[in-house]
Amino acid sequence: MSAELRVVVVEGADDRNFLKGALHRLGCRDLGPAGFQDALGKDWGLSSADGAFIRLVDAGGKDNLVRAAALALRPGATEPARLVLVGDPDDTGPYASAQAAWQARIRQGLQARGLHPRALDLIAWGDPAGEGPHDLEALFWSALRQADGARADCIGRWLAAPPIGRLNGKARAWSFFAKWQDDGSAAQFFQALWRVPDLALALEDRLHQVGAWSVLQTISGAETSSV
Numbered sequence: 001m002s003a004e005l006r007v008v009v010v011e012g013a014d015d016r017n018f019l020k021g022a023l024h025r026l027g028c029r030d031l032g033p034a035g036f037q038d039a040l041g042k043d044w045g046l047s048s049a050d051g052a053f054i055r056l057v058d059a060g061g062k063d064n065l066v067r068a069a070a071l072a073l074r075p076g077a078t079e080p081a082r083l084v085l086v087g088d089p090d091d092t093g094p095y096a097s098a099q100a101a102w103q104a105r106i107r108q109g110l111q112a113r114g115l116h117p118r119a120l121d122l123i124a125w126g127d128p129a130g131e132g133p134h135d136l137e138a139l140f141w142s143a144l145r146q147a148d149g150a151r152a153d154c155i156g157r158w159l160a161a162p163p164i165g166r167l168n169g170k171a172r173a174w175s176f177f178a179k180w181q182d183d184g185s186a187a188q189f190f191q192a193l194w195r196v197p198d199l200a201l202a203l204e205d206r207l208h209q210v211g212a213w214s215v216l217q218t219i220s221g222a223e224t225s226s227v
Contacts, residue, residue, distance in 0.1 A: 021194035026220035050221030092132035
């Protein structure tokens with residue numbers, strides 16, 4: 001009997017690597033690249049705590065999220081026991097409103113393609129107490145303020161200073177790399193966040209608040225929180 005398949009589709013590499021760190025915290029282990037290459041990017045495989053196969057899919061951009069889900073649900077493919085789509089609402093205003101609007105857009109996109117997954121979860125990144133724009137960096141920023149307020153204040157002042165050149169949408173994300181002492185890349189940075197004890201607890205708290213931690217527990221096969 002083959003292992004149960006659980007598929008998590010994310011917008012990009014930062015989301016995927018952040019989730020890898022969270023799933024490691026919940027007892028999953030890497031199986032390495034899953035060996036499947038398509039036009040939207042390479043998957044990553046993990047084994048869950050209860051023996052299922054988790055396929056992390058980088059959709060290659062927010063506009064490809066529903067398309068990547070369609071590939072996972074295409075005729076002839078193994079139907080996942082659970083499908084999770086993860087993304088940035090990017091909306092401003094209260095998180096709950098941004099979350100609801102993003103989830104409605106994703107559901108409409110799935111329905112337009114005639115897709116009806118057996119079990120579907122939608123995780124929207126964002127700061128549960130913030131006013132947006134809501135994305136993965138906003139969630140991380142919120143957790144950093146809780147775990148290390150002094151460092152968050154320093155980064156905040158740096159971001160508020162006049163920029164040299166034109167800032168792009170990733171300016172906040174890259175600012176978090178300042179003075180990060182590690183030999184690795186962005187991938188290792190977003191996973192390494194989970195190896196800082198106080199920050200990991202704050203990240204877990206934020207994921208609880210946005211309704212994501214219980215979904216990750218189910219995907220990972222973990223029965224109880226790691227706190």
